[in-house]
Amino acid sequence: MTYCIITHVNHIRVQDEYFAYAPYVREMNIWLKNVDIVSIVAPITKIELSTIDLPYQNAAIDFREIPELSLTSLYEVIKTVIKFPFVIWQIYNAMHSADHIHLRCPGNIGLLGCLVQLLFPNKIKTAKYAGNWDPKSTQPWSYRLQKWILSNTFLTKNMQVLVYGEWEGQSKNIKPFFTASYAESEIIAINALETENAIRLLYVGTLVSGKNPMYAIEITAELLRNGRNVKLDVYGDGPLKNDLMQFVKNNNLADAVFFHGNQNATALKEAYQNSHILVLASKSEGWPKAVAEAMFWGCIPAATSVSCVPYMIDYGNRGILLTLDLDTDVQAIEQLISNKNNFENKRILAATWSRKYTLDYFEAEIQKLLKV
Numbered sequence: 001m002t003y004c005i006i007t008h009v010n011h012i013r014v015q016d017e018y019f020a021y022a023p024y025v026r027e028m029n030i031w032l033k034n035v036d037i038v039s040i041v042a043p044i045t046k047i048e049l050s051t052i053d054l055p056y057q058n059a060a061i062d063f064r065e066i067p068e069l070s071l072t073s074l075y076e077v078i079k080t081v082i083k084f085p086f087v088i089w090q091i092y093n094a095m096h097s098a099d100h101i102h103l104r105c106p107g108n109i110g111l112l113g114c115l116v117q118l119l120f121p122n123k124i125k126t127a128k129y130a131g132n133w134d135p136k137s138t139q140p141w142s143y144r145l146q147k148w149i150l151s152n153t154f155l156t157k158n159m160q161v162l163v164y165g166e167w168e169g170q171s172k173n174i175k176p177f178f179t180a181s182y183a184e185s186e187i188i189a190i191n192a193l194e195t196e197n198a199i200r201l202l203y204v205g206t207l208v209s210g211k212n213p214m215y216a217i218e219i220t221a222e223l224l225r226n227g228r229n230v231k232l233d234v235y236g237d238g239p240l241k242n243d244l245m246q247f248v249k250n251n252n253l254a255d256a257v258f259f260h261g262n263q264n265a266t267a268l269k270e271a272y273q274n275s276h277i278l279v280l281a282s283k284s285e286g287w288p289k290a291v292a293e294a295m296f297w298g299c300i301p302a303a304t305s306v307s308c309v310p311y312m313i314d315y316g317n318r319g320i321l322l323t324l325d326l327d328t329d330v331q332a333i334e335q336l337i338s339n340k341n342n343f344e345n346k347r348i349l350a351a352t353w354s355r356k357y358t359l360d361y362f363e364a365e366i367q368k369l370l371k372v
Contacts, residue, residue, distance in 0.1 A: 003035040004098030008107035010045040017055045025054040032058040039094045043068045069108040103127040106143040114149040121157035130286040132307040133163035164287035165308030180362035190298030202275035204290040207238030215281035272297040295354035298347040318350040
């Protein structure tokens with residue numbers, strides 16, 4: 001089978017191998033177990049490899065490099081329009097020679113993929129919409145256009161669209177889906193954690209305004225002011241790192257907030273196992289991987305009510321829905337850690353739910369989509 005991936009994800013070429021963001025590549029490698037040749041249409045970047053990059057495996061790679069597309073300014077729009085013919089031609093050629101077409105959305109490349117796939121109504125197709133599918137959410141016009149094209153079964157034929165969460169009034173080709181990080185064989189008893197002494201909070205994610213890592217620090221500072229013995233571990237990197245570190249220094253939080261940068265899956269797994277609460281105050285999410293991973297190890301998520309998060313934490317029964325009112329959210333966390341029975345019950349409920357979504361289950365569902 002020749003399998004075609006259309007994606008905006010930046011790739012790094014090292015000799016004959018292609019690397020990209022580890023969570024994305026881990027997922028794609030599961031798809032590629034059932035593939036002979038993979039044709040990838042994506043940009044290539046010149047940055048150095050990091051701990052969060054992994055190579056593709058399991059299939060011969062036919063890589064078709066395209067430039068990045070941006071619509072952030074008039075100058076970028078003009079450059080993008082000039083690049084359009086070449087990008088569309090690369091996408092068309094890759095789709096034409098493929099047995100299965102796979103789109104990664106939302107994104108500028110994904111939008112072009114949505115348009116070009118209309119020319120191949122008889123080919124088997126899947127689309128992974130990794131953003132927020134909530135029909136009521138406010139989103140850029142390009143995202144709304146992608147959602148409309150993908151869910152329009154008159155225009156888009158032979159396509160299954162994988163989305164996060166279950167939403168009313170969806171077309172028949174929309175399939176609620178999930179992402180997995182751990183195998184069934186990794187399931188062990190969750191670590192015993194005390195709540196009487198130090199409470200360990202955790203932030204996992206890119207350090208950007210959309211993820212709102214500052215809120216986790218503000219919660220930590222407020223808990224300290226309330227006399228709680230609390231520590232916050234921050235995993236991830238990004239443009240806000242220096243500002244966050246300066247805030248910690250200016251507010252004398254250096255003994256309570258620790259920056260670990262980007263770490264591999266093993267280090268993150270250990271952090272989840274030994275932390276009480278994950279704090280993720282994102283403005284938008286698809287399937288928040290950090291929330292599902294934390295729950296897998298009994299780390300209770302405190303997350304904003306975006307995308308499928310309320311469904312994931314059962315509207316507060318398996319975690320805390322953050323309101324972004326600092327006093328309210330700190331009070332909710334204090335109530336949780338003050339009630340040992342409630343804390344343990346939430347941990348068990350969180351782990352039980354998350355452990356249904358293993359890599360084994362994920363692979364079985366992918367085989368159905370590939371019809372192998």
